[in-house]
Amino acid sequence: MEATLDQAVKLGLREEEFEAIKTVLGRTPNFTETAMYSVMWSEHCSYKNSIKWLKTLPREGARLLVKAGEENAGLVDIGDGLGCVFKIESHNHPSAIEPFQGAATGVGGIHRDIFTMGARPIASLNSLRFGKLDNPKTKWLLKGVVKGIGHYGNCFGVPTVGGEIYFENCYQTNPLVNAMSVGVVKAGQTASATSYGAGNPVFIVGAATGKDGIGGASFASADISENSAADLPAVQVGDPFEEKKLLEACLELIDTKAVIGMQDMGAAGITCSTSEMSAKGEHGMIIHLDRVPTRQANMKPWEMLLSESQERMLVVVEKGREADVQKIFDKWDIHCVNIGEVTTDKNLKYYMNGELVADVPAESMVLGGGAPVYTREYSEPAYMAQINAFNADDISIPADLKAVAYELIQLPSIASKRWVYDQYDSMVGTGNTHTNAPSDAPVVRVHGSAKALAVTTDCNSRYVFADPYKGAMIAVSEAARNIVCSGGEPVGVTNCLNFGNPYNPEVYYQFVNAIKGMGEACVKFNTPVTGGNVSFYNQSEDGPVYPTPTIGMVGVLDALEQKMTMNFKNPGDVIYMVGTHRNDINCSDYLHSICGVSHSPAPHFDLEEEAQVQKTIARLISEKIISSAHDVSEGGLFTTVLESAMRNNLGFSICTEEGIRKDAYLFGEAQSRVVVSVSPEVQKIFEAEVQGIACSKLGTVLADGKMQVGSEDWGYISEWKNAYDTAIEKMLSA
Numbered sequence: 001m002e003a004t005l006d007q008a009v010k011l012g013l014r015e016e017e018f019e020a021i022k023t024v025l026g027r028t029p030n031f032t033e034t035a036m037y038s039v040m041w042s043e044h045c046s047y048k049n050s051i052k053w054l055k056t057l058p059r060e061g062a063r064l065l066v067k068a069g070e071e072n073a074g075l076v077d078i079g080d081g082l083g084c085v086f087k088i089e090s091h092n093h094p095s096a097i098e099p100f101q102g103a104a105t106g107v108g109g110i111h112r113d114i115f116t117m118g119a120r121p122i123a124s125l126n127s128l129r130f131g132k133l134d135n136p137k138t139k140w141l142l143k144g145v146v147k148g149i150g151h152y153g154n155c156f157g158v159p160t161v162g163g164e165i166y167f168e169n170c171y172q173t174n175p176l177v178n179a180m181s182v183g184v185v186k187a188g189q190t191a192s193a194t195s196y197g198a199g200n201p202v203f204i205v206g207a208a209t210g211k212d213g214i215g216g217a218s219f220a221s222a223d224i225s226e227n228s229a230a231d232l233p234a235v236q237v238g239d240p241f242e243e244k245k246l247l248e249a250c251l252e253l254i255d256t257k258a259v260i261g262m263q264d265m266g267a268a269g270i271t272c273s274t275s276e277m278s279a280k281g282e283h284g285m286i287i288h289l290d291r292v293p294t295r296q297a298n299m300k301p302w303e304m305l306l307s308e309s310q311e312r313m314l315v316v317v318e319k320g321r322e323a324d325v326q327k328i329f330d331k332w333d334i335h336c337v338n339i340g341e342v343t344t345d346k347n348l349k350y351y352m353n354g355e356l357v358a359d360v361p362a363e364s365m366v367l368g369g370g371a372p373v374y375t376r377e378y379s380e381p382a383y384m385a386q387i388n389a390f391n392a393d394d395i396s397i398p399a400d401l402k403a404v405a406y407e408l409i410q411l412p413s414i415a416s417k418r419w420v421y422d423q424y425d426s427m428v429g430t431g432n433t434h435t436n437a438p439s440d441a442p443v444v445r446v447h448g449s450a451k452a453l454a455v456t457t458d459c460n461s462r463y464v465f466a467d468p469y470k471g472a473m474i475a476v477s478e479a480a481r482n483i484v485c486s487g488g489e490p491v492g493v494t495n496c497l498n499f500g501n502p503y504n505p506e507v508y509y510q511f512v513n514a515i516k517g518m519g520e521a522c523v524k525f526n527t528p529v530t531g532g533n534v535s536f537y538n539q540s541e542d543g544p545v546y547p548t549p550t551i552g553m554v555g556v557l558d559a560l561e562q563k564m565t566m567n568f569k570n571p572g573d574v575i576y577m578v579g580t581h582r583n584d585i586n587c588s589d590y591l592h593s594i595c596g597v598s599h600s601p602a603p604h605f606d607l608e609e610e611a612q613v614q615k616t617i618a619r620l621i622s623e624k625i626i627s628s629a630h631d632v633s634e635g636g637l638f639t640t641v642l643e644s645a646m647r648n649n650l651g652f653s654i655c656t657e658e659g660i661r662k663d664a665y666l667f668g669e670a671q672s673r674v675v676v677s678v679s680p681e682v683q684k685i686f687e688a689e690v691q692g693i694a695c696s697k698l699g700t701v702l703a704d705g706k707m708q709v710g711s712e713d714w715g716y717i718s719e720w721k722n723a724y725d726t727a728i729e730k731m732l733s734a
Helices: 005-010 015-025 031-040 092-097 099-115 136-156 228-234 240-255 269-281 301-306 322-331 384-388 401-408 461-466 468-485 505-524 589-594 607-622 636-646 662-667 680-689 717-733
Strands: 074-079 082-090 120-130 160-167 176-186 201-206 259-264 284-288 312-317 335-343 347-352 355-361 443-445 452-458 489-498 529-535 548-557 574-578 628-631 651-654 674-678 695-702 706-709 712-716
Touching: 005 015, 005 031, 015 031, 015 355, 031 269, 031 301, 031 355, 074 489, 074 529, 074 548, 082 099, 082 452, 082 548, 092 099, 092 136, 092 176, 099 120, 099 136, 099 176, 099 240, 099 259, 120 136, 120 240, 120 452, 120 548, 136 160, 136 240, 136 717, 160 452, 176 452, 176 489, 176 548, 201 240, 201 322, 240 259, 240 312, 240 322, 259 269, 269 284, 269 301, 269 312, 269 347, 301 347, 301 355, 312 322, 322 335, 401 589, 401 636, 401 662, 401 706, 401 712, 452 468, 461 468, 461 505, 461 548, 468 489, 468 505, 468 548, 468 607, 468 628, 489 505, 505 529, 505 548, 505 607, 574 607, 574 680, 589 662, 607 628, 607 674, 607 680, 628 636, 636 651, 636 662, 636 674, 636 695, 636 706, 636 717, 674 680, 695 706, 706 717, 712 717
Parallel strands: 082 489, 082 529, 120 160, 284 347, 489 529, 651 706
Antiparallel strands: 074 082, 082 176, 120 176, 201 312, 201 335, 259 312, 284 335, 347 355, 443 452, 452 548, 489 548, 574 674, 574 695, 628 674, 651 695, 706 712
8 A cells, every 4th residue: 555645754754755765666655665764764874964974074094994884883903913893873862761771772782783793892881961960860861871781781791891971951851872882803704784696595683573663763863852752662672691692693603604794683673784785785685574583473564674673683694504504593592584585686575474565676775875865054053152252251260279179079070980880890801901990091901912902982062062163173182182191092983973953053053063173183183983873853842962972982002011091100209281271261160060151162172282292192101201191171180180199099289370260270171181190210201201392290199198289288088089989879869
């Protein structure tokens, strides 16, 4: 039966898109076909409002082993015959209405993107955004998301090694849950998401297909509202133990060399995997839906095609190797069913009990093929007038800087995330070196090699709100700075671009300018964008979230011994700051949360200055001149020094500087600054090495745990550490 325009619109298609489908098919599509196009042409799958700008990002580099966006995840050469596979994706909308399963299946989905390429995941990270923590709903969301991430990761057996969490009013209704996975693969053992070879069998492997997650891609391409709970069936249900078995079976299958192509069934399920693999291989498929293992009886064809049930893969193998495939999955007690075959005809033909229920050209459905591409209008947001009107001279310098600092380090966006990471198994796999020796970016050992990986997620969305272009450059730069401060060389980026409704010109302005800034910084640091995820429609009735282009970055340490940690080591060591002190309180947590100023310009940032600071720090680490390195970020210089001292319960004495307002000196967040400590024995060598770059002596590491700022006694590190460590758990129990 032919679909109607009304049905197409209810499925999320625009009228002109429905007409385009008619042109492609040469007829009016039936309901099943219309439903398939609705998910494949949704924002979540087609990137129809973003792909034009995504193509402007740097996508080439000497270390890339696959072209950016060509596979399920990025793949870079890390030497020793090894590649690193990594990607970050969002699971925002599902987490907003069912935080446990929303977050858990986000973790499961991103791990599948890694092992479907033949890599074994070795590390997981996340980037989370919630509303204010004193709100009961925020507490519920945070507890559910953290439990979901911990449950899936802990059961699946991949350590959660790092991440970030911010709390702002704009995320109250629409939290952001971005999950990143990092894996390692040997050269020549990768698998591709492709399909070719007429007659080659098509298998569905893994869990049975159910009605959970139906329309999940369309759900992710709409605003969140108070009625979104009615879309609960669009949220998938995960099973980490099933995925663990699926991981081992898939890696074993790849070793047999019988695999033509493999792709996980994430967004849009069977529809997505069959169409994308076929379009890439320039072939078609015949699929028999009645052969698909299901969890519910009498599922309709469109339900099976759109279901996003988790822990499933589509695998194309060489004809004649069917028994080899079946043997492996039987061993792991996993469904493995031949549901079709590859055809030379480039159409996808889906049958149900012998009846043809859908017949569509594969290429017409996919990104880079027939999926629509739009150019949206954009204009500078009206709120920029408030930002430009800010004058720091209107802010009085507090008389009691100690009291301000004590309040600042207990803000949930700055305070220790101990309550969160204690729920994650960070040591499973014995590769994480971060728990006992923290560095700015977690460093993970690559077993079987001298190599190690430094991995991080970074984005201060308040900076991006204030200046999308500069804020996105800062996000890339801080990620690179964290990796450099940990002893690594940045090699590649994956991004998760979280924005509001792209049809809003002010939101689209944020998106376009963030892409421009991101691209410029990635070129400077030679970190091509290997892929990622665009998540639009992150907004509620109250408006859009802050523009949040989260940067996931990977760096390489040629030897684990190159790792640099963030903590002060010995009493008597001299504390320096590499970089320039500035009279700048713009966009700082101090200004925003303590002074209550919601609109101010982004902090000082200069890309050339940043690059010079990073080169200097890399050289100081490689020459073993410094004992610690910790970049200045949220909370400013004081927070950085405090965090460097707390690990070993050491104290410090630091000065202030004439000509710079004391709140800016201690709490300002001007970029391109790193606090380092230096043994007195190499102090002269250090000072000679930093000639020609801004560098100032701050003070000394103290043995007795006392803290002195200028001429003032600020007490003992133990008291401040306790306040910093327990702030979030106290707020959650209030």
